[in-house]
Amino acid sequence: MSARRCVPKLIPSHKARATSVRLTHAQTGSSARTEQPIPAPKAKATGSHKISRSASCARMFCRRSPNQMRRRLSPSRGRVMRRPSPRRVVDPVFEFVSLPEAIAIMHAPTETTGHTHEATGSAIVTRFAPSPTGYLHIGGARTALFNWLFARKAGGKYLLRIEDTDRERSTEAAVNAILNGLAWLGLEADGPPLFQFARAARHREAAESLVERGGAFRCYLTPEEETALKDAARAEGKAFRSPWRNPDYGTPPPAARYVVRLRAPGDNERIEVADKVQGVVTTAGREIDDFILLRSDLTPTYMLAVVVDDQDMGVTHVIRGDDHLTNAARQTALIRAFGWRVPTYAHIPLIHGDDGKKLSKRHGALGVEEYRDMGYLPEAMRAYLLRLGWSKGDLDIVSTEQALELFDLEGLGRSPSRLDFAKMDSVNAHFIRLADDQRLVSLMREHAARRGLPDLRLDDAALVPAMAFLKERAKTLPELLTQFSFLLAERPLTRDEKTIKALSEEVVARLARLRPVLAAVETWEHVTIKTALDDFAAHEGVGFGKIGPGLRAALTGGLPAPDLAIALQLLGKTESLLRLDDVM
RNA sequence: GGCUCCUUCGUCUAUCGGUUAGGACGCCUGAUUUUCAAUCAGGAAAGACGGGUUCGACUCCCGUAGGAGCUGCCA
Numbered sequence: 158m159s160a161r162r163c164v165p166k167l168i169p170s171h172k173a174r175a176t177s178v179r180l181t182h183a184q185t186g187s188s189a190r191t192e193q194p195i196p197a198p199k200a201k202a203t204g205s206h207k208i209s210r211s212a213s214c215a216r217m218f219c220r221r222s223p224n225q226m227r228r229r230l231s232p233s234r235g236r237v238m239r240r241p242s243p244r245r246v247v248d249p250v251f252e253f254v255s256l257p258e259a260i261a262i263m264h265a266p267t268e269t270t271g272h273t274h275e276a277t278g279s280a281i282v283t284r285f286a287p288s289p290t291g292y293l294h295i296g297g298a299r300t301a302l303f304n305w306l307f308a309r310k311a312g313g314k315y316l317l318r319i320e321d322t323d324r325e326r327s328t329e330a331a332v333n334a335i336l337n338g339l340a341w342l343g344l345e346a347d348g349p350p351l352f353q354f355a356r357a358a359r360h361r362e363a364a365e366s367l368v369e370r371g372g373a374f375r376c377y378l379t380p381e382e383e384t385a386l387k388d389a390a391r392a393e394g395k396a397f398r399s400p401w402r403n404p405d406y407g408t409p410p411p412a413a414r415y416v417v418r419l420r421a422p423g424d425n426e427r428i429e430v431a432d433k434v435q436g437v438v439t440t441a442g443r444e445i446d447d448f449i450l451l452r453s454d455l456t457p458t459y460m461l462a463v464v465v466d467d468q469d470m471g472v473t474h475v476i477r478g479d480d481h482l483t484n485a486a487r488q489t490a491l492i493r494a495f496g497w498r499v500p501t502y503a504h505i506p507l508i509h510g511d512d513g514k515k516l517s518k519r520h521g522a523l524g525v526e527e528y529r530d531m532g533y534l535p536e537a538m539r540a541y542l543l544r545l546g547w548s549k550g551d552l553d554i555v556s557t558e559q560a561l562e563l564f565d566l567e568g569l570g571r572s573p574s575r576l577d578f579a580k581m582d583s584v585n586a587h588f589i590r591l592a593d594d595q596r597l598v599s600l601m602r603e604h605a606a607r608r609g610l611p612d613l614r615l616d617d618a619a620l621v622p623a624m625a626f627l628k629e630r631a632k633t634l635p636e637l638l639t640q641f642s643f644l645l646a647e648r649p650l651t652r653d654e655k656t657i658k659a660l661s662e663e664v665v666a667r668l669a670r671l672r673p674v675l676a677a678v679e680t681w682e683h684v685t686i687k688t689a690l691d692d693f694a695a696h697e698g699v700g701f702g703k704i705g706p707g708l709r710a711a712l713t714g715g716l717p718a719p720d721l722a723i724a725l726q727l728l729g730k731t732e733s734l735l736r737l738d739d740v741m
Numbered sequence: 742g743g744c745u746c747c748u749u750c751g752u753c754u755a756u757c758g759g760u761u762a763g764g765a766c767g768c769c770u771g772a773u774u775u776u777c778a779a780u781c782a783g784g785a786a787a788g789a790c791g792g793g794u795u796c797g798a799c800u801c802c803c804g805u806a807g808g809a810g811c812u813g814c815c816a
Contacts, residue, residue: 288816323815380814391812394743416814435746444744444812452814459816483745483811506747507809541753544765548754553765570754573809577752580766586779630778640778655776705775717777724775 281313282471285339285346286353286463288320289331292524293338295576296478296508299542303505304476305344306543306564316470317346321354322462338525342535343557351470353462360457363465363495364417364450372494373450375415376401396421396446417451419460422490430485433503433566440486448487460484464491467500476503476566479573503566505546506573530607532634533581534600537588541581545574554587586632594624597637604634613645620644623727626719643716644727649739650714657710660740664707667697671708672737681730687722711740 283304287297308315317339321327336350367373376399378386383399390397400406402420409415422428426442450461457465467475475485482504492499528538539557547568549555555563589597598620602613613620623644631637652660674693678685694701708721712733718724725733 286816290816320816326815383814387812391742396744396812438745440745446812449814454814456814458814463816478810479746480810481816484816486745487811504746509809544753546753551755551764553754572747574753577766580753583766629780632778636778643776659776701775707775709775713776715776718775719778721775 281308281311281473282316283308283313283474283476284316284318284467284470284472285344286318286320286466286477287335288323288326288459289328289335290323290326291331291334292526293335294524295528295542297335298338298342298344298525298538299508299545300477300505301339301344302342302539302542303503303547303564303569304474306560307474307476307566308347310561310564313473314347315344316348316472317350318466318470319350319352320459320462321352322357322457322459324354324456327354334524334526341529342525342538351466353466354456356462356466356469357457359469360462360465361451361455364457364461367419367450367494368417370494371404371420373417373419374399374402374404374447375409376418376447377409377413377415390446395424396444399447402447414453416449416453417455418447418449419487419491419494421445421447428486428489428493430482430489430502432482432485433501434506434569434571435479435482435504438482438486440483445487445490450491460487460491464488464495464497468492468495468497472500474503474566475500476505479504479506503569505569506571508545509573509575530604532604532636533585534588534592537581537585540588541584545576546570554584582632589628589631589633589637592628594621594628597624597628600634601637601641605638608635610638613641614647615645619729626723626727630717630719639717640719643713643718643724646714646716648732648735650736652710653715656715659706659710661707664710665740667704668707668711668737669741670697671704672734672741675725675730675737676734678730681726683720683722683726686725690722712736 285297285301285304287293287301293301305315307313319332319335321332339345364373368375378399378401386399387397398421399418402418422442422445424441424443428440428442428445430438430440432438448460449458451457466472485502485504489499525538529535536557539560540554543555543560543564544553547564548570549563549565549568552559552563595617598617601620605611605613620641623641627640628637630640671693674689675686678689690701690704694704697703705721709718709724712718712721712724712728719727728736
């Protein structure tokens with residue numbers, strides 16, 4: 158038996174074990190399975206490169222078990238990125254703040270400078286932060302779900318923040334669509350939504366204070382100058398830097414408009430994002446630009462607002478789309494400039510359309526409300542979305558209740574997934590079967606109304622009992638409606654050609670003989686009806702094949718319907734006999 | 742262009758260096774049969790490619806190809 162196989166038996170959490178080892182020997186590249194210090198292996202020793210080497214080293218360990226990172230950030234292990242490596246660069250935090258400031262930060266309690274909340278044991282706070290520039294699409298819904306599950310499972314808080322700092326594009330209609338969509342999905346936040354733009358004053362104040370501390374600066378570049386410098390930087394393969402980052406650059410033109418920019422980390426520094434999904438992602442300082450914090454009208458940009466709000470809201474874990482992965486490095490730089498602590502990040506891959514391309518109107522980029530209108534149940538949406546990018550062994554359909562027990566960041570996948578309506582249908586079918594009959598009837602009525610169909614002519618007393626039989630046969634609400642159509646149809650039924658053909662003279666004659674038999678059935682219940690039908694067939698000396706099609710034609714006019722005995726029961730004795738009479 | 746991320750059946754995924762690569766949806770065949778479904782039983786179906794490390798690689802490393810993201814006074 159291999160040593161590896163022994164581990165789980167000897168030690169409750171082999172991951173934790175591997176992790177603790179990794180802390181000490183990460184940079185050696187040694188096997189994380191043993192506690193023995195192992196000298197740096199030859200393969201690694203030959204490497205002459207620096208950043209990429211350490212990056213791949215980090216990948217080697219962190220990719221496999223993102224879990225391991227947690228320990229690495231634990232307080233007992235000291236400051237975050239501090240590895241006992243000779244190559245270690247100066248912590249980027251210190252370079253662009255004033256000396257006294259740097260000293261202050263250096264001596265501040267560690268929780269303001271480095272490790273994650275997770276490690277401190279403080280309560281978990283997550284947030285979903287959509288921008289109200291459009292409906293809530295399925296990717297956003299999934300992000301919200303993950304944040305909600307993660308917080309609720311941990312007994313923490315899940316908050317909602319509307320990122321409306323783009324005044325041009327934010328609309329109230331979008332805000333409503335998002336709120337309604339989330340409400341429909343059942344993902345309620347622990348507290349009222351925070352509207353980001355309402356906090357603009359606070360953002361501005363934060364930026365100004367950062368300017369005073371040297372972490373940010375006022376930039377007086379004209380648009381033309383800026384464009385020229387950006388082009389030049391791009392040509393050089395470097396991130397944009399404003400000359401105004403240099404305090405000695407010049408005296409600002411009087412009364413000129415300015416913008417406030419982050420004084421980005423130095424070229425040779427590195428920003429590491431310990432992502433729970435993607436592993437440790439290292440970004441060179443040269444890749445981070447002097448991005449804008451305050452626009453020339455002094456309103457905050459997204460970059461500033463997220464960082465300040467996450468801080469003020471006490472957000473500990475940021476679970477969001479992959480498209481923010483590179484932003485995480487920028488935000489980390491900003492957070493460090495502020496001297497705040499960096500949340501734990503988990504960047505989940507985007508959802509693609511069924512053609513593998515970016516989601517568009519054509520495939521899945523519909524508002525969640527449109528999924529409701531297509532007849533999906535919210536619990537089915539949650540279950541389907543959960544499995545799009547998250548897994549736990551062979552578990553397939555996971556109820557929200559189970560998910561609240563099982564969800565973890567470790568189960569998040571790293572590759573983008575595609576929307577599959579066929580699978581969604583089958584998950585929905587599963588939840589329709591589990592759903593309460595009365596609730597389904599109500600949903601069916603709502604659905605019909607939303608589609609502009611006439612009100613269902615039967616009352617709940619007739620529809621609810623039928624639901625138990627008919628819901629087995631439908632994947633979505635419209636399909637449910639189709640299953641009910643034979644019940645809902647009004648006499649006299651309109652018949653398709655096939656049905657008319659089925660009602661030959663001979664068949665009608667037989668149905669005429671069947672009528673009194675059915676009329677004699679006292680307990681109108683499918684078991685007794687079935688008995689009567691079988692007896693009748695025996696009496697006629699024919700197989701049921703001679704009776705079924707005709708009876709069905711008379712009863713349903715060709716509409717899909719369940720087993721005839723059941724169909725008869727659901728129709729009721731009176732209606733059934735009347736429908737028989739109609740064909741005589 | 743630069744940087745970053747991703748790559749197991751058609752789709753969602755399991756796999757933590759040794760498996761006949763497992764499950765689910767879909768698909769195909771059969772059973773059932775009174776329509777349409779449902780159900781049951783079988784089946785086909787995957788490690789992008791090329792190197793390397795190793796006794797052994799889907800798994801670790803490097804490269805290539807393909808896909809995606811960022812590079813906005815958008816978020």
